[in-house]
Every structure is written in structure tokens, then in C-alpha cells.
Amino acid sequence: MEKARLLMKKLKIDRMRGSYCAALLPFWLSALLTVTPSSHAAPSYNPVITPDVGSLPYKMVDGVKEFHLIAEKVKREFAPGYVFDCWGYNGTTPGPTIEAVEGDRVRILVTNRLPAPHAVHWHGLFLPNGMDGVGGLTQSYIQPGQTFAYEFDLVQHGTFFYHPHADESVQIAMGMEGFFIIHPKDGEPKKIDRDYCIFLHMWQIPPGTSKPNPNAMFDFNYFTFNSRIYPGTSPVIAQKGDRVRVRFANISMESHPIHIHGVSFLVTATEGGQIAENAQHPTTTVNVPPGTAKVIEFVPEYSGDWPFHCHKTHHAMNAMEHNLPNVIGVDQDAVEQKMSKMIPGYMAMGTSGMHEMGEHAEHMPAPKNTPPMMAGVGPFARINMGGMFTVLKVRDTITDYDAVTGWYEHPPGTVAEEVPTPE
Amino acid sequence: MKSIFHNSPATRLLAHRTPLVLGVLTIFAVSCKTVRHHADIRDVGRDVQRRVADSGVAVKLEPDRHLADERKRTLDEKPLGLRNAIQIALLNNPQLLQDYEALGVERAALRHATILRNPTIHFDILESFEDEESVPLFVPGVGFVEPDTRDAQFHFSVTMDFIDVIRRHEMAKVSRARMEVEKMRLSEKVIRLITDVSIAVYTYQGESMKLSLMQKVLDGVAVRLEMALEQHRVGNISDLTLAGHQAAYQDITLKRTDQQRNVTVARERINQLLGFWGESTAWSMPTELTRPGSSVSDESVDRAISNSLAIEAAMYEIGILKRELGVNKATIIPALELGLIREEEDFHIPASGVSGALEIPIFDRNQTEVERYTALLRQKEHELSSIGIHLRSEFRLLRELHDELIGKIEYYESAVLPLKSRIVKLSLEHYNGMFLGPYALLEAKMDELRARKAYVEILKKYWITRAELDHVLAGGRIGDAAMEPVADTAPAKKDGHGGH
Numbered sequence: 001m002e003k004a005r006l007l008m009k010k011l012k013i014d015r016m017r018g019s020y021c022a023a024l025l026p027f028w029l030s031a032l033l034t035v036t037p038s039s040h041a042a043p044s045y046n047p048v049i050t051p052d053v054g055s056l057p058y059k060m061v062d063g064v065k066e067f068h069l070i071a072e073k074v075k076r077e078f079a080p081g082y083v084f085d086c087w088g089y090n091g092t093t094p095g096p097t098i099e100a101v102e103g104d105r106v107r108i109l110v111t112n113r114l115p116a117p118h119a120v121h122w123h124g125l126f127l128p129n130g131m132d133g134v135g136g137l138t139q140s141y142i143q144p145g146q147t148f149a150y151e152f153d154l155v156q157h158g159t160f161f162y163h164p165h166a167d168e169s170v171q172i173a174m175g176m177e178g179f180f181i182i183h184p185k186d187g188e189p190k191k192i193d194r195d196y197c198i199f200l201h202m203w204q205i206p207p208g209t210s211k212p213n214p215n216a217m218f219d220f221n222y223f224t225f226n227s228r229i230y231p232g233t234s235p236v237i238a239q240k241g242d243r244v245r246v247r248f249a250n251i252s253m254e255s256h257p258i259h260i261h262g263v264s265f266l267v268t269a270t271e272g273g274q275i276a277e278n279a280q281h282p283t284t285t286v287n288v289p290p291g292t293a294k295v296i297e298f299v300p301e302y303s304g305d306w307p308f309h310c311h312k313t314h315h316a317m318n319a320m321e322h323n324l325p326n327v328i329g330v331d332q333d334a335v336e337q338k339m340s341k342m343i344p345g346y347m348a349m350g351t352s353g354m355h356e357m358g359e360h361a362e363h364m365p366a367p368k369n370t371p372p373m374m375a376g377v378g379p380f381a382r383i384n385m386g387g388m389f390t391v392l393k394v395r396d397t398i399t400d401y402d403a404v405t406g407w408y409e410h411p412p413g414t415v416a417e418e419v420p421t422p423e
Numbered sequence: 424m425k426s427i428f429h430n431s432p433a434t435r436l437l438a439h440r441t442p443l444v445l446g447v448l449t450i451f452a453v454s455c456k457t458v459r460h461h462a463d464i465r466d467v468g469r470d471v472q473r474r475v476a477d478s479g480v481a482v483k484l485e486p487d488r489h490l491a492d493e494r495k496r497t498l499d500e501k502p503l504g505l506r507n508a509i510q511i512a513l514l515n516n517p518q519l520l521q522d523y524e525a526l527g528v529e530r531a532a533l534r535h536a537t538i539l540r541n542p543t544i545h546f547d548i549l550e551s552f553e554d555e556e557s558v559p560l561f562v563p564g565v566g567f568v569e570p571d572t573r574d575a576q577f578h579f580s581v582t583m584d585f586i587d588v589i590r591r592h593e594m595a596k597v598s599r600a601r602m603e604v605e606k607m608r609l610s611e612k613v614i615r616l617i618t619d620v621s622i623a624v625y626t627y628q629g630e631s632m633k634l635s636l637m638q639k640v641l642d643g644v645a646v647r648l649e650m651a652l653e654q655h656r657v658g659n660i661s662d663l664t665l666a667g668h669q670a671a672y673q674d675i676t677l678k679r680t681d682q683q684r685n686v687t688v689a690r691e692r693i694n695q696l697l698g699f700w701g702e703s704t705a706w707s708m709p710t711e712l713t714r715p716g717s718s719v720s721d722e723s724v725d726r727a728i729s730n731s732l733a734i735e736a737a738m739y740e741i742g743i744l745k746r747e748l749g750v751n752k753a754t755i756i757p758a759l760e761l762g763l764i765r766e767e768e769d770f771h772i773p774a775s776g777v778s779g780a781l782e783i784p785i786f787d788r789n790q791t792e793v794e795r796y797t798a799l800l801r802q803k804e805h806e807l808s809s810i811g812i813h814l815r816s817e818f819r820l821l822r823e824l825h826d827e828l829i830g831k832i833e834y835y836e837s838a839v840l841p842l843k844s845r846i847v848k849l850s851l852e853h854y855n856g857m858f859l860g861p862y863a864l865l866e867a868k869m870d871e872l873r874a875r876k877a878y879v880e881i882l883k884k885y886w887i888t889r890a891e892l893d894h895v896l897a898g899g900r901i902g903d904a905a906m907e908p909v910a911d912t913a914p915a916k917k918d919g920h921g922g923h
């Protein structure tokens with residue numbers, strides 16, 4: 001409950017506009033219940049952090065780690081006040097992260113509470129062919145109401161994921177995916193202080209609606225980190241000098257070049273395994289193509305609030321129509337006057353870009369359940385961002401990571417400010 | 424008129440011969456039928472007033488031009504609306520004024536039919552050809568005859584058709600009935616005029632409302648074009664895209680012109696019906712159609728039937744035909760001509776006596792006329808039932824259309840128009856969120872305007888239908904085919920008096 005309260009608090013701090021919907025509380029609580037690990041002993045590994053999702057609990061049954069994955073419809077709050085009708089596992093999208101250790105034998109019970117046949121594929125894992133989870137090819141479909149058991153030994157370690165291999169274009173588009181993390185049996189070669197999992201996804205949800213359109217091939221309008229859009233995304237938090245690992249996975253229709261400010265990082269692994277150290281090169285952007293996982297590691301040396309986002313510009317904003325007439329530089333004064341006579345409340349916009357959109361959203365009615373395409377308020381002004389955007393919060397010292405919520409306090413003289421324009 | 428004749432020779436002549444003038448005037452007054460047919464027209468006015476009492480229109484037919492012009496002047500001072508438009512039309516409609524005179528003509532013709540045939544005077548004067556050689560004359564069928572060569576002779580006789588006297592009484596009744604039918608026809612024309620004026624006014628109002636909506640659509644397209652021109656100016660759209668906007672503007676401009684034409688036509692119709700010309704055509708009228716009235720019950724068809732002038736006229740005509748049939752049966756008695764005769768020969772020995780002529784009904788016993796009238800009567804009876812059936816059926820159609828239109832109007836008002844407005848509001852919301860561009864937003868507004876235009880069209884159609892329905896309830900006819908004019912069924916009279 002304490003954790004739930006904290007999460008609520010966090011959401012309130014990051015909220016962009018509108019009031020947090022109290023009615024969602026039970027849904028959040030149920031999501032959190034799945035997050036809380038219920039293993040008997042403390043894990044022998046450093047658990048990953050899957051922001052806004054959590055990990056799937058297990059129980060030991062005759063020496064086998066038994067997980068229970070439930071495929072079902074879920075309500076996902078992409079950002080405070082904006083709830084969408086998705087599909088997922090155990091109340092969330094992405095589904096909770098399955099964490100185990102190399103050498104474990106796992107049994108994953110999959111109950112299908114969807115209205116459609118289902119099958120779960122364990123992407124990147126070496127396992128008996130009949131456990132690969134491909135409907136029709138390696139197994140029968142899990143019919144609605146049925147439970148199937150997948151049981152296999154974990155013979156590798158690394159970053160993997162699970163997703164449906166039944167009616168993929170629909171079920172994945174609806175939000176069905178999740179991490180499968182296998183920790184090395186001998187522990188990490190270098191101690192990892194913060195180990196994040198972020199699933200990249202994109203959606204087409206027409207403005208004013210609540211259901212993703214699985215028919216979409218193009219023109220997606222929501223781009224999510226763990227099925228959250230900025231400012232609903234949780235920040236990535238690290239102390240200066242921490243070794244930070246971020247594991248990205250992507251099974252959406254496009255690649256996402258994720259860029260992080262303030263750090264240089266190495267791509268250390270993919271879903272195929274570890275990359276040899278001499279093959280790792282420094283970069284600030286990692287492209288995550290569909291069907292892959294990319295693992296990066298860095299040690300932040302500079303404190304601050306650093307943007308963490310997809311570098312495809314339209315992926316770092318929320319829904320908008322892309323076929324709008326181009327009015328950049330168009331003097332709309334005369335037209336605006338005439339238009340507002342015909343349509344009271346009309347306001348010309350776009351002449352100098354979309355910068356003012358966030359502010360418009362504050363006082364102009366918009367379609368229901370549709371976040372403004374850019375929202376979020378920073379310490380200096382509005383932040384023209386949405387979608388795949390969050391903040392890497394690096395602090396000099398941190399005693400409680402969950403308590404890092406406020407904005408970075410800049411040392412004097414380290415913030416750009418206005419000076420006289422040179423002649 | 425007075426000024427023209429003032430002190431004219433005619434005036435002086437009249438002034439000096441007062442007794443003669445009085446005599447002439449008396450004769451004129453006695454023979455003049457003007458007063459009589461003016462009374463007929465005022466009768467018709469009262470009848471129509473009763474029929475259209477619900478409409479609140481004061482029906483006063485004024486056949487006297489002087490009085491009519493005076494009343495029209497007071498009406499002209501008021502702003503033009505439906506009711507005074509009707510009143511002006513009743514005073515000033517050129518066709519109605521012709522119809523008034525036609526009624527006068529009819530009245531005269533019918534009276535003529537009831538006047539006794541004038542007695543006939545026969546006379547002949549013969550002279551003898553004593554000293555001359557007689558020339559034989561050829562007489563066809565007889566041969567050559569010797570002409571009479573006696574002294575001069577003088578024959579004189581007065582005869583009168585007595586059968587005509589016998590028939591006269593019956594014919595007078597027929598004529599009175601015919602006059603009633605004629606008055607009904609005039610009632611129909613007056614009611615039709617009221618309806619036509621109503622329809623013209625509703626049409627004008629509706630078309631004017633549509634014009635102002637069309638203007639708003641044009642304004643919208645103009646704003647769109649303005650935006651496009653500015654976009655083009657700063658290099659955001661191609662020549663082709665701009666041309667598309669220009670074409671759309673041209674298209675709506677032409678459509679607006681068409682709508683302007685509709686208004687002009689509707690306006691001219693009012694001018695025609697109200698007899699307006701010159702300065703009087705510069706009228707203005709509120710251009711707002713009001714909301715529909717109440718629905719009409721199914722039972723009101725009985726009122727339409729009982730009021731129907733066509734049915735009443737047909738019944739009168741059946742009566743007339745029956746009477747005419749009776750008269751024709753009666754004239755199987757042979758025609759008899761009786762007269763007085765005076766004869767003088769050689770201007771010395773006058774003689775006088777009685778003359779007579781008796782038709783011998785061997786061949787023509789009037790049986791063909793009896794047959795003809797019998798057939799005409801049956802034809803009229805069939806026609807009567809046909810009028811009834813058609814009237815009921817068409818009344819039902821009209822009433823259903825009327826109620827359907829009320830339903831449509833209510834649907835427009837309660838659902839269609841609010842939804843179109845809601846679409847504009849939602850479009851604005853989508854525009855605010857940048858999910859919709861200004862053009863699409865404008866399009867939503869135009870769509871609302873188009874829906875409003877369609878609504879006005881239905882409202883107009885409703886009021887026209889309502890006018891037709893009221894027309895039928897007042898006794899008018901639906902369509903023209905319901906009844907043929909009397910002239911076509913009336914027999915051609917031997918004496919040439921009956922036809923009209």
C-alpha cells in the first residue's frame with residue numbers, strides 16, 4: 001500500500017493536466033500486487049526495475065520456479081487521466097517481467113482470459129521446440145479459458161522477452177509483450193547498481209477513443225516506454241558513479257533510436273547474447289529495431305535532469321494528425337477574425353509552429369481521452385515533449401531512489417540565460 | 424375622369440337636356456347589370472370568408488375599382504406580409520379582375536336565356552304585273568309557274584313561339600342554378616388565388632432564407648480561399664492546390680447566383696399575383712418561415728368533402744341536367760306557333776284572323792336530345808363519384824405528406840441540426856488538438872449550413888403543402904384534372920343561348 005501511495009504521488013508530480021482519476025485506484029492496486037515479488041527467500045540476483053510495470057512473482061514447486069501468466073484485457077493509463085483499453089498480462093501492458101537465474105527450471109502456466117486463441121513465445125530462449133510457443137506450428141492454441149504449462153531449463157542468461165505467437169499483428173498491437181530476464185548464475189562481472197527494463201511500443205488510437213487500432217500499419221500516434229507516454233513515464237534515476245544498465249526491447253512496427261543526454265554508453269548485449277567487450281563502442285543513441293533487445297550500460301558522471309527519448313522527432317510527442325495543412329509562416333490574422341465569426345472559439349495556430357500547443361491544451365476543449373501532443377511542465381517552462389520521453393535523473397548522492405522526484409537544482413552560473421544580443 | 428369632361432360639349436349638352444338625360448339614365452340603370460354582378464361577387468367573398476375563416480385572413484372582394492384602389496392604398500402603407508399580400512391580391516390580381524367581368528358576362532348570358540323570345544312580325548307586299556308579259560318562273564321541284572299578275576297585296580302577321588313560353592319557367596330555374604355554379608367557380612378561383620399567394624410568399628421566404636445561408640457558405644469558401652492564398656504566398660501550397668481552392672470558390676459563387684435567381688423568380692411571382700408594377704415592386708418582406716402548425720386529423724377529409732366546391736358544383740350540374748332532361752322530355756309535344764294575321768288586297772278589302780303552325784312530330788320526337796341528356800347525366804354522376812374518390816385519396820396523400828414533413832422538421836430540429844452543430848463543436852475540439860486542420864473544420868461548418876439549407880427547403884415544402892391542404896379544406900381542388908369546366912359538358916343549344 002505504501003508503494004502504491006508513492007506511485008500515486010509520483011504520478012501527481014509528473015502530471016501534465018487534468019486531475020488524476022481516483023476511480024483508477026483499484027486497477028493500480030491490482031497491478032501493483034503482481035509487481036510485488038513473493039519469493040520465499042531474497043533473490044540471489046539484483047532484481048531489475050521495470051518502471052510502471054514490475055516483475056512477476058513465482059513460487060517454488062518441487063524445485064521448479066512456477067510462474068502464472070494470465071493473458072487478459074487490461075486498462076492502461078498512458079498518462080494521468082488517459083486510459084486505454086489494451087490487452088496484456090496480469091493486469092498490465094507490457095506484462096510483468098519474468099526474472100529467473102541461468103540454470104533454473106521454470107514452469108510458466110499461461111491462462112488465456114482473452115476472447116481469442118493464444119500462445120506465448122519466449123523470444124531468444126533455447127528450449128525444446130515444443131515449448132517455443134508458436135500456435136499451430138509447435139503447439140495447439142490455448143483456447144479462451146484454458147491454461148497451458150510451459151516448462152523448460154534456462155540454459156543461457158541475458159535479456160529476452162515474451163510475446164504472443166497467435167494472431168500476432170492484433171495481439172501485439174494491443175499491447176501483449178513482456179521482458180524475460182535471465183540473470184547469470186555466477187553473478188554480474190561488474191556490479192550493476194540500477195538495472196532498468198523499458199519496452200518500446202507504438203500504437204494507433206484515434207483521438208477521442210480508447211481502443212488501439214490493430215489494423216494500423218502506418219501513422220501510429222502514441223509511442224510508449226512501458227506503455228506510458230510522457231509525462232506519464234517514470235524517470236530513470238541514478239546516483240553519480242552508479243553503473244546503470246538499461247535493457248530495451250522492441251516488437252513494434254518501426255525501429256526506435258533511443259538517445260540519452262549527459263552520458264555516453266556502450267551497447268553490451270542484445271537478445272542474442274553478450275557483445276564481446278572489444279566489439280562494444282561508445283555512443284549516445286542506440287537504435288532498437290523490431291524484434292530485438294538492446295542492452296546499454298553507462299556510468300553517469302554529470303548530475304542533472306537529462307532527457308531520455310526516441311530520436312525520431314514525431315515519436316517524442318503525442319497524438320496529432322499528420323495531414324494538416326501547412327500554415328507555417330501564414331499570416332492568419334484576417335482569416336482568424338472571419339473564422340471566429342463563423343465558428344466562435346476558433347483560434348488560429350501553427351503560424352510559428354506547435355510550440356504554443358501545450359498552452360492551448362490548458363484552456364481549449366479537446367477530444368476526450370486524448371492527451372495534448374506535447375505536455376509536461378518543467379522548472380523553467382513547458383516541455384514540448386510527449387510520447388517516448390522521460391528524464392534520466394542523475395544526482396550527486398542518493399539515499400532513497402524512490403524519493404528523487406523534484407527537479408535538479410543547478411549550481412549557480414550553470415544555466416543558460418539571456419545576455420545582450422551582439423550588434 | 425371628371426376633369427376631362429368638365430365643361431366639355433358633352434357636359435353642356437347633358438346640362439341643357441335634363442329630362443332627356445334623366446330618361447337615358449333611367450333606361451341605362453334599369454338595363455345595367457353591374458350592380459347585380461357586384462352583388463354576386465360580394466356573395467362569393469362572403470362564401471370564401473367562411474371557408475378560410477381559420478386562416479385569419481379577412482376576405483373582402485371589391486369589384487368596384489374605385490373602392491378597391493382606395494382599400495389597396497391603405498394596405499400598401501403596411502409592411503408586406505402574408506395576410507396583407509393576400510388582401511392586396513384579392514383587390515388587385517389582374518386575372519381575378521378579369522374573372523369578375525367574366526362573371527358579369529355570364530350573368531348577362533344566363534339572364535338572356537330566360538328572357539321571352541321576341542314575337543315575330545311577318546309581312547309581305549305584292550304588286551301586280553298587269554301590262555307586262557308574264558315570264559314563267561322556275562321553281563325547283565315544281566316546274567315553271569306563271570307568276571301572279573294580280574294587283575298589289577299586303578300581308579301582316581305577328582307570331583310567337585308558345586313552347587318557349589312554357590319552357591321559360593324551367594329555363595329560369597336552370598339559369599339560376601348555372602349562376603350558382605358560376606359563383607362556385609369564382610369562389611374556387613378566389614381560394615386558388617389565396618393559396619397561390621400563400622405559396623408564393625412561402626417560396627419567396629424560403630428561397631430568401633436559403634440565399635442567406637448560401638451567402639454564408641460562400642463566405643466560408645472565401646475564408647478558405649483567403650487562407651489558401653496566404654499559404655500560397657508564403658510558399659506552403661502549390662499552384663495546383665491553390666487552383667483547387669479557387670475552383671471551389673467559383674463553383675459556390677455560381678451556385679449562389681442560381682439561388683439569387685430562385686429568389687428573383689419567387690419575387691416576380693408575388694408581383695404577378697399582387698398586380699404590382701412600377702414602384703410598387705420595390706416591396707420588402709420579412710424572410711423568416713415560422714415553425715410548422717399542428718397536424719391535420721384523418722377525419723378532416725370529411726370537411727374537405729363537405730366543403731368541396733367541385734363536388735357541390737357537380738351536384739348542381741346534375742340538378743341542372745335533370746331539369747334539362749325534363750324539359751326535353753316535355754317538348755315531345757309538338758311545337759306550336761300561334762299568331763294574329765291581317766291581310767289587305769288591292770288596299771281595298773282588309774281581312775284579319777288567326778295564324779298557326781303546328782309541328783307534326785312524326786320523325787323528330789326529340790328522342791335524340793333525351794338520349795343525349797340521359798347520357799350526360801350519367802356521365803356527370805360518374806364524374807361526381809370520381810371527384811369524391813380522387814379528393815379523398817389525394818387528401819390522404821397530402822395529409823400524410825404534411826404530417827411527414829412535420830415529422831421531418833421535428834427530426835431536423837431535435838436531432839439533425841443539433842448533431843451538425845455538435846459536429847462543428849467536436850471538430851473545433853479536434854482542431855484544437857491538431858487532429859483536424861482549419862479546412863476540415865470549415866467543412867464541418869459548411870456541412871452544418873448545408874443541413875440548415877436542407878431544413879429550410881423542407882420547411883418551405885411544409886408550408887406549401889400546408890397551403891394546399893388548407894386549400895382543399897376550404898373547398899378547393901387538388902390538381903386541375905379533378906373536374907372539367909361546365910362548358911365542355913353543356914349541350915350546344917339550338918338557339919345559341921346556352922353555351923358559354
Ligand SMILES: [Cu+2]
Nearest residue numbers: 256310312315
Ligand atoms: Cu521511436
